[in-house]
Amino acid sequence: MRRRILSALVLLAVLAPVAWGLGRVQVDTSVASFVPRGDDAAAELEARDEAYGADPLVVLLDGGEGAGLLADTEQLYQLVALEGRLAGLDDVAAVYGPGTVLNQTAQAIQDVLVQISGAVDATRNVAEEEARAAGASDAEAVAAGDAAVAPLEERYGTLLADGMGVGLPTLRNPSFARGVLFDDDGTPKPMWRFLVPDAKSATLLVKPRAGLDQAENAELTRQVRHAVETATTTSAAPDPSGPSGPSGPAADATGLRLASDPVITGVPALTSAVSATAADEAPRLGLLALVAVGAVFLLVPWARRRRDRLRPVACALLGTATTVAVFGWADRPLSLGVVAFLPIILGVGSDFPLYLSQAGARRQVLAVVAAAVVAFASLVVSPLPLVQEFGVALALGIVVTAGWALVLRRVLGAVQPAGTEPAGTEDAGTEDAGTEDAAARPAPPARGPRLAGAVAAAALAVVGWAALPSLPLQTSPQELAAGLPELADVEAAEDVLGFSGEITVVLRGDDVLTPEAARWSTEAEDVVATGYADRLRPLLTVDRLLGFLGEDATLDQVDAAAELLPSYLLSAAVSTDRTTAASTYGVVLDDLDDQRVLVDELRAALPEPPPGYTVELAGLPVVASSGLEAASSQRYLVGTLGILGAGLAVAVVTRSRRRALAVVATSATATGWVFAAVAVSGSALNPLTLAVGALVTVTSAEFVLMLRQARRPGWRHLRRSVLAAAVAGTLGYACLALSDLAVLRSFGLTLAGGVLASLAAAALVVAVEPALRRGGPRPDPAPAAAAPAVPTRDRPGPGTSRAVRPRPTDKEPVG
Structure with missing residues (x-):
């Protein structure tokens, strides 16, 4: 009892900082996630934004009622007042709208007229005084003054001629507004059409300051939306004396009269919507994945005791929470991949606790863990930060989840598998000990049909890999909002x-x-x-x-x-x-x-x-094009590096080239099948689905190593565990198909298909492998004599007696 209380206290002490870290997590869908770090296009965009403001929020005001927003003086004052309020927001670099254009133009002309008038008078007076001092007559002094101001009149007269033709430069002069913004036929001048779409309506461009993070961007969007809605519904007269407001009588108290609701859009609004959707969906999709994966583990009888069947889900949940909390501790926002991250870790991450909670095969499972970590970590070679962060988060999540599994195994003891007792020690150098029971094992099928099936499967995989360069790829931030x-x-x-x-x-x-x-x-x-x-x-x-x-x-x-x-x-x-x-x-x-x-x-x-x-x-189009080119140029590198890295990790951990080759063959085959399916369906890749090769590699390594182990005597229960893991992973990924974001829906369906492809490829490799050995399938050796029983090193769980298992005497040759 004391030990359980102590364990509970330690667990609470660990979970408290995890909860604190989770509370600090933010989701970031900014453009920076889709742009290669250090890219020239990204640097140029940043410099432009610093000088002139970022891509604008666009406000469409339909003034189809009455005279419209520009011909009605009262409505024009309201419009200028709204633009002034928007310009006064903290994170706004500049606001461009027809009201401010008119107001600023009027003020500039007035200032210039005063300056020119003063300059002309001063120049004329000085010239006349100097002429008289030199003894000139009055007529000669006047002529000298005219000659002195002639350059000023030549410099400024032509420039002001057109402006003076529209009367006094003031907002109360309708001719002035018409002369500045409209042609003689009443249509907007081409240079102002982006601010004046028609004679009655107006467009406002609200440019945020450079460097806003996603939270600031969302807050600015909210403030702009509130200011616009207030200007169209307020009953109090606005103060027109803002940064761009005119001086004059107060505007009409009814606010802007619009024919339809204002539309507020633009890249900042779009990315804010994606971020909000991702943040809202993360817990919902994570909960759905948790329920789906938990139901599979609970219903599939992979463990004798029903209460033990949910332990992998608990480990995956702890690992997911801890991993996400790490980003909160580091004050690093998670990109859109966090929404996909939760079902993936619950789907894949729960597999490792499933195997580690059982006695034996630890080295095999650790080999799979190593392969998964290397495969996910290989995504850092992608030029896109979104994919890089996704890979790092998944690699970290696997390590943390496996750590939690070992901790719970230490505290709760090993889970007793359903079916026959496993043979072999927990870690006897290699778990491929012993052979299958010759009497229980069915006769292997003929070598020819198996090899023919392998050739056909490999050919299909080659077709998929060959199609990879031609698959369309989308890296535009706008594509993320598809479905919203x-x-x-x-x-x-x-x-x-x-x-x-x-x-x-x-x-x-x-x-x-x-x-x-x-x-x-x-x-x-x-x-x-x-x-x-x-x-x-x-x-x-x-x-x-x-x-x-x-x-x-x-x-x-x-x-x-x-x-x-x-x-x-x-x-x-x-x-x-x-x-x-x-x-x-x-x-x-x-x-x-x-x-x-x-x-x-x-x-x-x-x-x-x-x-x-x-x-x-x-x-943004320049940046998106640069990101597309960078991502496209490294398709094969991202797709193959994880496969080769996983094979190397398995070779190092198990000290077996045969297992490593089985992992590489299974991963390459399953990944090629997925690419072929994408090509046939006519779908487009996105930054997440481009990383599908690493995810398929992880499930392929898991399934082929576990199925190989399941062929050996005393390990048949692993087949049931592999089936549970495959079904759980498929359902966990399929939960992403319920997302409102099309990019996540396609990603989830692709991954679900990848799990099935991994299982099929692993079964094929395991079936074909004996036929590929020199001389065909090896004859079954005589059953080994039973060795003395030794106690297991597993700590028994509550109510579990210590079991003894025979130590195997036969081992598969390494290599």
Whole structure:
């Protein structure tokens, strides 16, 4: 009793920090998980986000009621007030909307008019005074003043002529709003169409600051959604004096009048939805997997006592919780793989406690554990952090689960298998001791049919491996959201705006506001307009801001234009230190192969930059294309390294080349079958299913080693254990098919098929192996004489008497 109390106290002391670590775990589905670390495209995206803000949250406001949001002065003030509130949120880098464009343009024109008027007056006065001091007449002094202000009028007069044609630059002047945003026929000007989709509606682009983690991203999405909903339902007049708000009378108290509910979408909203879904599904799918696996172990009579049958599930649950807690202790967020991680560890992880809880065969089981750890750890060679973290978590989970199994074995004693008592010591150097009973073993089938079946199976596996390079691969973050209702919002934005993502052409140099740099930006936009108008839509570009200068602009004219443009707009395309110019184009986030071709073609088609300047492309499509290329280039490496590593681990632990070869043959065959099934079904691989080779390797190593052991006398009960493990693993993986995320559904079904393929391949290898030995199947040796009984070293469980087992005398030759 004292020992049990002490054990319970130790267990509680261990579980307390585990629970604390679990409470600190976060799920991260950010873009960084799908981008190779150190990748140039990722670095370029990070630099762009630091300078101009990350990919925006897109707010669609349908102002189809009445005069709309822009022609109605009161609604326009409400819109500016909303944009001001959004710009004031802590994690917002910039907000772009038609209200702020009008307000900032009006303020900039007013400021410039005051500055020009003051500069002209001061210049004229100084020139006239100097002329009179030199003895000039009044007429000559006036002429001197006119000559002095002529350069100023030439520099600024043309630039202001168009603006003064729309009247006073103020939001209360409807002509001003129409002149800035609309053509003469009342349609939005092309350069503003991404903010003004039609004459009555508006689009707001809320760009988060760079480097937000997933929790901050989700909170910002919530705040934006709350601010927009408040602006359309509030009964109190908003304060229009925000960072971008106009000065003037309060707006109407009814809020923005919309024809339909606002739509809030964009990459941040989409990744937040995926993260929330993953976090919500993790415990639900984990519980389903726990129930399914527990039911299998409880119903399959692999142990004599029913209460012992749930011990593997308890070990797997402890191992899963401890592994996830480790990430909490380290303050490392788990990627999307955590949702898949739970059923996998419960499915595969419970197999090792199943075997370790039984007496004997410890070295065989430890060989399987080593193979599993090496196979999972081999995923670190993948270029994608998502896959790397997934492999590390699984390898750690296997080690921890096996450790818990040994602890519970020490505390509770060995489980007595159903059926005959196992023969052999717990660890007598090798467990392949003794031979099958010749009288009980059926005559082996003919060698020819077995070899023919093996050749056919190997041929199918070769077909699958050969098809691997041609299997489509998806690494886009948008693919993760397949199956979520938030994708409908993305499609709505694409229908209205014509884009759902951004590609930015970044020009770098000592000064990007020079005539040479401006001409290059114009040439670059011409290339996009002539060759890619059906796929790229200009948003905020340098040419659209400075293109009115023409091709022969001087440095003074470029500087003057930069002074006239609102800093709010200029900062969207030119960094404050004038060393970076960014021209952003909208693109539909679609098939990654098509986007990769688009990125490659655009990079090659852009004109050579001026001497001393460099050009790069930045954006999620560029990053996704880079991730796709990196992952595709290492398909065979990721697929084969785990298989070879598992075989090596088995060879080291068991000191048997024959077992290692059996593991490699089974793993390669089962994995090839899975790839062939994916090719036939027309499915696409994703970062998780690309790692299926490592998972199939683990189950293949387990099944072939255990089935080989089950052929020997006294070990037939292992067949029942292998069957329980296979059914439990299949059901545990199949639980992922209940996920709302399509990527996890396909992953779960692929893994469930992989378990069945592993079992079939293991049975085939075990059946064919004797026929492959030189001379065909070996004759059965005479039964060995019984050795003196020795006590088992297993500690008996409660109510269990110490058993004695014969020590085997025959061992299979090593190698």
